[in-house]
Amino acid sequence: METVKRKLIDENGLRVDGRRPDELRPIKMKVGLLANADGSAYIEQGKSKIIVAVYGPREVHPKHIGLPDRAIIRCRYHMAPFSTTERKSPAPSRREIELSKIIREALEPVIFSEYYPRSMIDIFIEVLQSDGGTRCAGITAASLALADAGIPLKDLVAACAVGKVDGQLVVDLNDEEDKEGEADMPLAYIPAFNAASLLQMDGQLTEEEFFKALEMGKKACLKIYEMQKQALKERYLKIKESVEAGEENQEA
Amino acid sequence: MPLHVEHKQLVVPGELLAEGDYLPGDNTYMASGKIYSQRVGLAEVKGKKVSVVALKGPYIPKVGDLVIGQVVGITLGGWLVDINSPYTAILSVPDAIGKPFSPELGPLAKILSIGDTIIAKVIAFDRTRDPSLTIKGRGLGKMEGGVVVDLAPTKIPRLIGRKGSMITMIKKLTGCEIVVGQNGKVLIRGRNPKMVELVIGAIRMVEEQAHIPGLTDRIRAYIEQGKQG
Numbered sequence: 001m002e003t004v005k006r007k008l009i010d011e012n013g014l015r016v017d018g019r020r021p022d023e024l025r026p027i028k029m030k031v032g033l034l035a036n037a038d039g040s041a042y043i044e045q046g047k048s049k050i051i052v053a054v055y056g057p058r059e060v061h062p063k064h065i066g067l068p069d070r071a072i073i074r075c076r077y078h079m080a081p082f083s084t085t086e087r088k089s090p091a092p093s094r095r096e097i098e099l100s101k102i103i104r105e106a107l108e109p110v111i112f113s114e115y116y117p118r119s120m121i122d123i124f125i126e127v128l129q130s131d132g133g134t135r136c137a138g139i140t141a142a143s144l145a146l147a148d149a150g151i152p153l154k155d156l157v158a159a160c161a162v163g164k165v166d167g168q169l170v171v172d173l174n175d176e177e178d179k180e181g182e183a184d185m186p187l188a189y190i191p192a193f194n195a196a197s198l199l200q201m202d203g204q205l206t207e208e209e210f211f212k213a214l215e216m217g218k219k220a221c222l223k224i225y226e227m228q229k230q231a232l233k234e235r236y237l238k239i240k241e242s243v244e245a246g247e248e249n250q251e252a
Numbered sequence: 253m254p255l256h257v258e259h260k261q262l263v264v265p266g267e268l269l270a271e272g273d274y275l276p277g278d279n280t281y282m283a284s285g286k287i288y289s290q291r292v293g294l295a296e297v298k299g300k301k302v303s304v305v306a307l308k309g310p311y312i313p314k315v316g317d318l319v320i321g322q323v324v325g326i327t328l329g330g331w332l333v334d335i336n337s338p339y340t341a342i343l344s345v346p347d348a349i350g351k352p353f354s355p356e357l358g359p360l361a362k363i364l365s366i367g368d369t370i371i372a373k374v375i376a377f378d379r380t381r382d383p384s385l386t387i388k389g390r391g392l393g394k395m396e397g398g399v400v401v402d403l404a405p406t407k408i409p410r411l412i413g414r415k416g417s418m419i420t421m422i423k424k425l426t427g428c429e430i431v432v433g434q435n436g437k438v439l440i441r442g443r444n445p446k447m448v449e450l451v452i453g454a455i456r457m458v459e460e461q462a463h464i465p466g467l468t469d470r471i472r473a474y475i476e477q478g479k480q481g
Contacts, residue, residue, distance in 0.1 A: 038308075038310075039308075056310075056338070057310055057338040058338050059338055059339065059340060068379075068380070069379075071338075110265075110266075112281075112290065115312075116310070116312075116338055117379045118338075118339070118379070119338035119339070147264060147265050147291070147292055148292070148308065149308065149309075150291055150292070150306055150307070150308035150309030150310065150404075150406065151291075151309070151310075152265070152279065152290035152291055152309075153265035153266065153290060153291070154265070154266065154281065154283075154288070154290070155265060155266030155288070156264070156265055156266050191266065192266045192283070192288060193283075228264075229264050229267070232264045232292055233262050233264060236262055236292075236307070236463050237262065239460060239461060239463075239464070240461075240463065240464045243461055243464050243470070244464075247466075247470075
């Protein structure tokens with residue numbers, strides 16, 4: 001029997017979930033939702049749901065792994081056993097260990113780690129539900145959690161993937177597009193420096209497509225960056241509004 | 253050259269604050285002539301200096317700071333003290349009792365034991381060494397009675413207020429004795445439990461509303477209302 005591959009882009013040029021090629025999935029961000037962590041953030045990007053907790057800078061244990069001139073940064077990316085359609089073993093897989101490393105390296109350039117020698121900063125990224133793009137959403141949320149923890153940053157890091165499906169470049173791939181498509185290129189972008197701190201590629205793109213994909217990724221990251229700034233401010237503005245509303249009530 | 257923020261405006265890391273003829277202050281950095289924020293906080297413009305008052309962040313000890321800490325360990329020559337910071341502080345015997353250690357003192361736990369809360373002053377700290385404390389001095393020493401309340405260390409200046417205006421007002425209105433540790437610990441002692449409760453409520457308000465102007469007036473109203481009710 002011959003299996004027919006589902007078309008990823010329909011005749012109107014829309015993708016499997018009805019998005020245009022340069023359209024992001026609906027994104028929701030929340031900051032400061034965990035009381036026990038120094039900083040925390042939650043992101044929902046389409047059906048992907050991720051929670052991030054940041055601890056630190058805190059004392060290093062065991063002491064000898066600390067560095068004399070800067071803080072060490074540790075990162076753990078982990079997928080919950082229930083985050084995928086088939087149960088995922090909770091033990092860290094090869095993939096998770098690698099992603100932990102590259103996410104750490106994507107965030108390290110923005111952290112003023114030299115301010116806190118002999119200490120460490122821990123970042124825990126927990127994927128609750130996975131539908132593609134979790135490394136990028138993880139980076140986006142982790143930079144929010146770092147900012148929420150009050151750790152000095154040069155800038156926030158925004159991340160988004162660009163890929164090629166059915167011969168067309170699209171941003172923010174979901175799981176199906178990622179698996180069935182021809183290429184996937186995650187990008188983490190630091191707007192203040194106009195620099196990328198993560199750039200990977202699976203599959204194949206021509207040189208021309210690559211540069212076009214980079215440009216699309218940058219645009220998508222800037223949209224996410226605006227949402228990040230909004231999410232960080234929102235909590236404080238909400239309190240401000242409620243206090244000011246209370247004062248007006250008293251005066252009235 | 254332009255300033256991109258207003259005084260007291262809420263800013264986030266990476267936000268452009270000013271360009272050109274300005275100087276970077278606290279919690280900001282300069283890159284290719286532009287000044288950016290490092291933290292979530294309120295922008296502050298004083299003349300040519302642009303800085304950010306952080307809303308959250310760790311406590312980094314400074315020499316001369318008054319801190320409230322808890323004894324977490326005893327070593328051969330002193331105590332280890334948790335001061336709510338990435339660095340555990342050391343209180344050595346001479347800084348605690350004013351004379352050098354001698355075996356005749358007996359076990360150090362007789363002087364201070366694990367779990368004791370102390371009011372101390374930072375006497376030395378740099379990036380190669382853990383902070384050293386002393387409890388010799390007026391108002392310093394082991395805490396006897398009272399409650400300790402946590403507040404974000406970055407909001408301590410807000411609780412104290414300009415030239416101590418906020419804290420003196422709270423003290424005057426409630427009659428409580430309040431010791432403010434720079435490390436985000438506040439010790440409250442008072443005869444009247446209701447007044448202590450009002451002080452705790454006021455500290456919670458500082459925690460929540462530090463970024464909103466007019467805080468002193470709101471806290472005055474809160475305490476006065478609480479005293480009547």
